[in-house]
Amino acid sequence: MTLAIQAEALSKTYKGQVKAVENVSFAVEAGEAYGFLGPNGAGKTTTVAMLTAGLVPTAGHAVVDGVDVIREPSTLKKRIGIVFQESTADSDLTGRENLSLAAALFNVPRRDAAGRIDSLLERMQIGEAADRLAKTYSGGMRRRLELAVGIIHSPKVLFLDEPTLGLDPQGRAGFWRYVEQLRKDHGMTVFITTHYLEEADNICDRIAIIDRGHIVATGSPSELKDRLGGDVVTVRPTRPEPTLEATLRAIPGVSSVGSAEGAYRVKAANGEKLVPALVDACTRAGVGLATVSLKRPSLDEVFLEFTGREYREDDAVSATDRAVRIGQVQQAFGRARR
Numbered sequence: 001m002t003l004a005i006q007a008e009a010l011s012k013t014y015k016g017q018v019k020a021v022e023n024v025s026f027a028v029e030a031g032e033a034y035g036f037l038g039p040n041g042a043g044k045t046t047t048v049a050m051l052t053a054g055l056v057p058t059a060g061h062a063v064v065d066g067v068d069v070i071r072e073p074s075t076l077k078k079r080i081g082i083v084f085q086e087s088t089a090d091s092d093l094t095g096r097e098n099l100s101l102a103a104a105l106f107n108v109p110r111r112d113a114a115g116r117i118d119s120l121l122e123r124m125q126i127g128e129a130a131d132r133l134a135k136t137y138s139g140g141m142r143r144r145l146e147l148a149v150g151i152i153h154s155p156k157v158l159f160l161d162e163p164t165l166g167l168d169p170q171g172r173a174g175f176w177r178y179v180e181q182l183r184k185d186h187g188m189t190v191f192i193t194t195h196y197l198e199e200a201d202n203i204c205d206r207i208a209i210i211d212r213g214h215i216v217a218t219g220s221p222s223e224l225k226d227r228l229g230g231d232v233v234t235v236r237p238t239r240p241e242p243t244l245e246a247t248l249r250a251i252p253g254v255s256s257v258g259s260a261e262g263a264y265r266v267k268a269a270n271g272e273k274l275v276p277a278l279v280d281a282c283t284r285a286g287v288g289l290a291t292v293s294l295k296r297p298s299l300d301e302v303f304l305e306f307t308g309r310e311y312r313e314d315d316a317v318s319a320t321d322r323a324v325r326i327g328q329v330q331q332a333f334g335r336a337r338r
């Protein structure tokens with residue numbers, strides 16, 4: 001097993017004593033797509049910044065593609081690819097010019113650059129717009145250009161910090177298709193943070209859920225969902241009936257019953273099969289049913305289970321995040337911040 005990323009006890013405390021990341025360890029195998037999920041302020045961007053030598057850890061260390069991120073930051077920056085949410089492409093240059101600039105910055109040999117740029121432009125479907133200024137591009141085209149810029153030097157490890165934020169579902173699906181293709185063709189390792197849980201579910205081989213600077217769960221999407229103990233059937237009776245909870249719990253196949261706000265959350269390996277028995281139990285208890293709903297385990301449920309909070313998509317952008325990202329972009333070729 002070759003490790004592409006190895007983080008050991010990484011911590012970051014910002015000035016002002018914000019403990020953004022505390023004692024975070026994980027390993028990503030070469031070729032894996034690894035997702036980092038967590039609510040706003042969980043420490044995702046901070047972790048990416050430490051792994052890409054944009055930020056010096058307060059403690060711990062990390063090795064990415066065989067390079068120590070603290071000891072050899074400039075070697076690392078030349079090797080990895082990064083795509084931030086904040087656009088790093090220059091709007092006043094054309095798509096092709098942006099790629100040429102990136103190729104030069106990353107020391108792509110001149111004899112290879114032109115061919116590589118042409119093929120990337122074609123692959124990312126920006127060929128026709130290649131010689132137009134990037135400021136005339138749609139959001140999706142810009143994202144694809146950013147991706148092309150991020151991989152111009154054929155990095156073995158690509159970091160994507162919420163790369164699809166603000167794209168419509170089609171744009172997001174398109175973006176991930178390109179990433180998938182790159183993984184297939186080059187066996188690239190991809191480290192992803194995203195607020196779109198179903199994206200992580202579709203793309204990631206493994207996921208870490210981070211909350212308040214700590215990793216609270218790791219596993220493949222299906223392992224994480226399995227840990228929830230199956231489907232959840234929510235039964236909402238028309239009126240409170242104190243005996244109902246025990247009655248539901250006694251039904252064969254039910255693994256647990258919880259109640260909140262006048263509804264019962266019934267967990268079972270196969271929720272669908274159980275619905276008739278649940279309805280029957282309510283009828284026998286003499287209560288009507290307002291609603292019955294079945295939820296298959298999803299990463300939303302996993303998120304709720306491990307963080308104790310509902311996942312909300314409108315959490316997606318935070319001010320600190322913007323500041324950190326802009327800082328990272330500015331620092332991309334400079335010294336890491338402390």
Ligand SMILES: Nc1ncnc2c1ncn2[C@@H]1O[C@H](COP(=O)(O)OP(=O)(O)OP(=O)(O)O)[C@@H](O)[C@H]1O
Nearest residue numbers: 014018020039040041042043044045046318320321
């Ligand atoms: N430059 C900074 N100075 C002080 N505190 C910071 C700085 N950058 C981030 N933080 C704080 O560190 C914590 C983690 O922030 P980080 O940006 O890593 O979270 P995130 O998981 O990327 O969040 P989001 O989902 O909003 O992007 C937050 O409490 C944030 O306020």
Ligand SMILES: [Mg+2]
Nearest residue numbers: 044045046321
């Ligand atoms: Mg962030």
